Amino acid sequence: MVYKCIIVDDEEPARILLNDYSEKIDGLEVIGVYKSPLDCLAVLEKEEIDILFLDINMPDISGIDFLKSLSQKPKVILTTAYREYAVEGFELEVTDYILKPIEFHRFLKAVNKAKKEIDKHPSTSFKKESAHKSTKSVQLKSNKKLFNVNYNDITYIQSHNEYVMYHTSIGNLIVYGTMKSVKDSLPENFFFRIHRSFIVNAAAIKYVEGNQIVLLNNQKLPIGESYKVGFLSKWK
Numbered sequence: 001m002v003y004k005c006i007i008v009d010d011e012e013p014a015r016i017l018l019n020d021y022s023e024k025i026d027g028l029e030v031i032g033v034y035k036s037p038l039d040c041l042a043v044l045e046k047e048e049i050d051i052l053f054l055d056i057n058m059p060d061i062s063g064i065d066f067l068k069s070l071s072q073k074p075k076v077i078l079t080t081a082y083r084e085y086a087v088e089g090f091e092l093e094v095t096d097y098i099l100k101p102i103e104f105h106r107f108l109k110a111v112n113k114a115k116k117e118i119d120k121h122p123s124t125s126f127k128k129e130s131a132h133k134s135t136k137s138v139q140l141k142s143n144k145k146l147f148n149v150n151y152n153d154i155t156y157i158q159s160h161n162e163y164v165m166y167h168t169s170i171g172n173l174i175v176y177g178t179m180k181s182v183k184d185s186l187p188e189n190f191f192f193r194i195h196r197s198f199i200v201n202a203a204a205i206k207y208v209e210g211n212q213i214v215l216l217n218n219q220k221l222p223i224g225e226s227y228k229v230g231f232l233s234k235w236k
Contacts, residue, residue: 137151159198
């Protein structure tokens with residue numbers, strides 16, 4: 001059996017070490033290595049991740065706060081240099097808690113523990129399908145603040161070079177990212193790419209006229225020629 005894992009740590013040496021350790025264990029496949037928890041949200045949404053190696057002290061959001069925000073969790077192995085978070089970590093039902101500097105034998109012990117838990121209760125491991133059914137919102141980091149925005153509150157998303165702007169009922173949120181990463185993080189049956197610079201919420205569409213979409217607020221968005229056929233075949 002293959003156990004898919006991701007690594008989240010703001011320190012590069014720690015990321016390299018955990019990745020090297022993972023490669024030594026048969027059946028453990030690293031899907032992604034990330035500097036910030038916010039960077040792995042799309043992967044947790046899409047992939048069937050079994051094990052999450054998560055640092056606690058990070059600048060964007062702490063590992064503890066990130067865990068509290070997740071409705072569906074893989075098996076979590078916390079990695080940190082600080083003992084004082086152990087109790088809080090286990091209150092969140094993490095699988096194991098490894099103190100830095102991490103030695104391979106201790107890493108192996110934690111992984112084996114996670115594998116046993118997954119094999120014993122496979123239905124409790126993180127599954128993509130259940131996540132899509134239960135998730136109705138997306139977390140967005142804008143202006144050093146973390147917002148939990150319901151899908152229904154997003155009207156459309158517009159690209160701005162290396163940033164994207166979410167036009168929402170709570171205001172415009174500018175987020176670092178690409179249109180591809182945005183599209184991958186949203187449910188495809190509700191959000192449509194209509195232009196190289198625009199993604200629109202189907203619920204916000206009033207009607208289509210020529211090469212334009214008219215929104216419920218009467219705002220107009222262009223439809224790119226290369227996106228038109230695909231969009232019209234899905235939008236009903």
